[in-house]
Amino acid sequence: MDKILVIVEHKNGLLKKVSQQILGFISDFCRQSEKKILVLIYGEKIAERLFEEVASWGADEIITIENQCFANYNPAIFIPTIADVIKKNSPQLVFFGNTAVGRDLSPRLAQYFNSYMISDVIDIKIEKDKFCFTRPVYGGKLFEEVETNGELVFVTVRPNSFGNSVNYHKNPHIYNIEPKAITNFSYMVSDILRKESEEKSLSEAEIIVSGGKGLKSAENFVLLEELARVLGAAVGASRSAVDAGWRPYSSQVGQTGKTVKPKLYIACGISGAMQHLAGMSTSQVIVAINKDPEAPIFKVADYGIIGDLFEIVPVLTEELKKIFKD
Amino acid sequence: MKILVLVKETFDTETKIVLENSKKINNEGIKYIINPYDEFAIEEALRIREKFGGEVVIYSVGRRESEVTLRNGLALGADKAKLIVSEKIDSITVSKLLAENITKEEFEIILSGWIAIDDNNAQVPARLSQLLDIPLVNVVTKIDFSDDKIICHREGDNTVEIIKVSPPAMIAVQRGINEPRYPTVKNILQAKKKQIDLIISENNEDINRINITYQLPEVKKAGLIIDGSKPEKAVNILIQKLKEAKVL
Ligand SMILES: Cc1cc2nc3c(=O)[nH]c(=O)nc-3n(C[C@H](O)[C@H](O)[C@H](O)COP(=O)(O)OP(=O)(O)OC[C@H]3O[C@@H](n4cnc5c(N)ncnc54)[C@H](O)[C@@H]3O)c2cc1C
Numbered sequence: 209m210d211k212i213l214v215i216v217e218h219k220n221g222l223l224k225k226v227s228q229q230i231l232g233f234i235s236d237f238c239r240q241s242e243k244k245i246l247v248l249i250y251g252e253k254i255a256e257r258l259f260e261e262v263a264s265w266g267a268d269e270i271i272t273i274e275n276q277c278f279a280n281y282n283p284a285i286f287i288p289t290i291a292d293v294i295k296k297n298s299p300q301l302v303f304f305g306n307t308a309v310g311r312d313l314s315p316r317l318a319q320y321f322n323s324y325m326i327s328d329v330i331d332i333k334i335e336k337d338k339f340c341f342t343r344p345v346y347g348g349k350l351f352e353e354v355e356t357n358g359e360l361v362f363v364t365v366r367p368n369s370f371g372n373s374v375n376y377h378k379n380p381h382i383y384n385i386e387p388k389a390i391t392n393f394s395y396m397v398s399d400i401l402r403k404e405s406e407e408k409s410l411s412e413a414e415i416i417v418s419g420g421k422g423l424k425s426a427e428n429f430v431l432l433e434e435l436a437r438v439l440g441a442a443v444g445a446s447r448s449a450v451d452a453g454w455r456p457y458s459s460q461v462g463q464t465g466k467t468v469k470p471k472l473y474i475a476c477g478i479s480g481a482m483q484h485l486a487g488m489s490t491s492q493v494i495v496a497i498n499k500d501p502e503a504p505i506f507k508v509a510d511y512g513i514i515g516d517l518f519e520i521v522p523v524l525t526e527e528l529k530k531i532f533k534d
Numbered sequence: 535m536k537i538l539v540l541v542k543e544t545f546d547t548e549t550k551i552v553l554e555n556s557k558k559i560n561n562e563g564i565k566y567i568i569n570p571y572d573e574f575a576i577e578e579a580l581r582i583r584e585k586f587g588g589e590v591v592i593y594s595v596g597r598r599e600s601e602v603t604l605r606n607g608l609a610l611g612a613d614k615a616k617l618i619v620s621e622k623i624d625s626i627t628v629s630k631l632l633a634e635n636i637t638k639e640e641f642e643i644i645l646s647g648w649i650a651i652d653d654n655n656a657q658v659p660a661r662l663s664q665l666l667d668i669p670l671v672n673v674v675t676k677i678d679f680s681d682d683k684i685i686c687h688r689e690g691d692n693t694v695e696i697i698k699v700s701p702p703a704m705i706a707v708q709r710g711i712n713e714p715r716y717p718t719v720k721n722i723l724q725a726k727k728k729q730i731d732l733i734i735s736e737n738n739e740d741i742n743r744i745n746i747t748y749q750l751p752e753v754k755k756a757g758l759i760i761d762g763s764k765p766e767k768a769v770n771i772l773i774q775k776l777k778e779a780k781v782l
Contacts, residue, residue, distance in 0.1 A: 280695075281690070281695070283670075284669070307691055308673065308689065308690040308691045308693075309690075309691075311656055311672070311673070312660065312672045312673070315625075315656065315657040315659075315660035315661055316660045316661075316663075316664055316670075318657070318660075318661070319629070319657075319660060319661040319664040319665065320664060324626070324743065324744055325625070325655075325657055327654060327655050327656055327657065328654055328656075343654065344654065345652065345653055345654050345748075346545065346549070346551050346651075346652055346654075347547065347651060347654075348751065349549075349550075349551045349750075349751070350551045350553075350559070350748055350749070350750060350751070351748065351749045351750070351751060352746055352747075352748055353746070353747045353748070353749060354744055354745070354746050355744060355745040355746075355747075356743075356744050357743060357744065357745075359743060361744075394668075394669040394699060394700065394703075395669045395671070395697065395698075395699055396697065396698040396699070397695055397696070397697055398685075398696045398697070398698050399695075399696040400690070400693050400694070400695050400696070401693060401694040401695075401696070402692065402693050403692050403693065403694075409691050409692050411691070412691075415781075457675070457709060457710035458689070458710075460709070463547055463570070463651050464570050464571070464651070464709045465709065471781050472776070472781040472782075482547060482548055483547050486547075486651075489751075492781065493776070493779055493781045494757075495772065495776070497762070499762075501759075506757070506759060507754075508754060508757075509757045509759075510754075510757040510758070510779070511757055511758050511760065511772055511775050511776070512757055512758070512759045512760065513759075513760045513761075513762040513768045513769075513772060514759060514760070514761060514762050515761070515762020515763060515765065515768060516762070519762070519765045520762050520765050520768065520769065523765040523766055523769045524769045524772070524773075527766075527769050527770065527773055528773070528782075531773065531782070
């Protein structure tokens with residue numbers, strides 16, 4: 209029977225959203241097919257409730273690597289053990305989230321198996337036994353459709369590409385495996401610095417409030433932070449705002465920044481240069497607030513307000529506060 | 535220190551994409567640039583050379599004409615360039631061609647951008663490092679040297695990982711690592727005389743195990759534009775619409 213392996217990530221005892229989205233999508237599909245879902249969970253400690261969560265997405269098998277060596281991501285340690293899992297189970301597809309780990313581990317494993325990898329997938333169509341993957345290229349100015357023929361392929365999925373799925377409980381077979389002994393010490397993780405504030409991760413955020421040159425100063429970003437707090441959103445920025453030193457590089461959205469796909473993207477004082485659109489054009493709903501009616505951002509916006517952001521944003525924040533209080 | 539920098543020629547970021555057919559992008563009149571992430575890699579290589587001495591060699595796989603683009607890399611200060619001419623530039627082919635040629639070199643570091651803005655694949659650094667059997671630190675925002683170790687800041691999701699590797703190693707860089715310089719007039723003139731080796735690849739096996747087609751995104755229908763001269767009114771319309779669209 210054909211198998212699909214999903215390598216999931218978790219945080220604070222819960223699946224990362226992108227892992228959950230992949231599982232949901234795969235489980236919807238596997239319900240009508242003969243394929244088996246294998247889920248690989250690794251970590252120093254794997255919370256009990258994770259098993260329930262994974263089982264609720266129709267997993268047939270849960271393979272765990274619960275070991276101190278798997279506390280932090282290190283490709284030299286991860287590859288031999290995960291490659292072994294793949295060899296033993298011969299899945300047809302191996303899925304990762306397009307996250308810091310997925311992006312790094314997936315191409316290494318793909319090369320290990322001399323296989324194809326399909327990066328940053330935003331849609332999958334399945335017909336009988338054929339998979340067709342859609343992925344943006346050229347900064348979203350073009351879509352590539354990749355059809356595979358059943359051999360082993362590695363896939364990373366962009367967060368927020370799949371909507372909500374319906375749970376489908378199974379009683380998966382669960383077993384733990386031991387990491388393979390490491391012979392390669394060429395890659396050492398000597399420290400991990402966490403960002404001071406547990407800022408919301410931009411790539412996984414469902415709502416993003418983004419600011420550009422129109423914000424005029426670093427201090428003014430408080431306006432967007434306020435709005436983001438009310439919405440439970442992450443704060444992004446254009447390159448101009450980053451170059452001006454108002455925001456860190458890590459918050460830059462665009463061709464040379466993060467690529468995001470939130471449910472709602474609110475662009476404030478951003479003109480909408482092609483290089484910015486490259487990072488956010490696949491968002492589900494785009495709102496633009498800009499005082500220049502000719503700004504190109506209005507071409508991609510679903511809703512645009514032509515006006516002064518310093519007048520509009522505080523009102524928006526206040527009105528939303530009222531709504532969320534009810 | 536000998537540093538190899540992998541450079542890919544890409545379309546300029548302003549390019550409007552036109553399809554010839556579902557399998558081919560029309561490249562008439564396209565302006566080409568060095569992949570912006572590879573520019574960070576060139577800059578970092580130059581800075582390392584300035585500190586420790588040595589040589590910076592650009593390696594590229596691509597069409598014959600990309601020589602012109604590679605000259606821009608030489609104008610920034612790289613010592614020489616090698617262009618492996620190949621029609622096929624998918625990640626698997628490129629990694630293989632690079633590996634075949636780089637194994638013949640002595641080097642300490644290979645630098646590259648972590649992703650190319652055209653194919654959005656981010657696979658070559660990982661694949662090449664596997665083929666050469668050297669460590670790769672991916673998505674790096676800072677490089678330091680201490681004794682015989684290279685210490686990298688790697689970007690995680692909301693974290694910075696401090697990674698130590700020993701040369702020979704590969705490092706794929708992320709924006710934020712530096713601010714690339716502009717070419718000086720003197721360097722532009724010198725670049726004209728610098729050497730670009732052409733390597734003609736014989737590897738043209740067409741594996742074709744997957745089928746790739748292109749599609750232009752659907753043109754978005756015009757959105758609703760709201761006059762913001764009365765902020766309260768505008769905001770209320772917006773909220774109403776967002777509720778209807780079920781994103782609130
Ligand atoms: C190789 C390359 C890579 C790039 N990568 C990126 C990238 O990853 N991300 C990115 O964003 N850019 C990138 N850029 C830069 C991009 O071309 C633009 O320069 C940048 O996006 C502009 O940022 P902005 O919209 O904030 O600034 P501007 O273009 O200056 O726009 C500011 C906007 O704010 C509006 N505004 C001003 N005041 C107000 C107000 N009070 N109320 C409402 N609106 C107001 C103005 O009307 C204007 O539309 C890249 C460029 C190159 C060449």
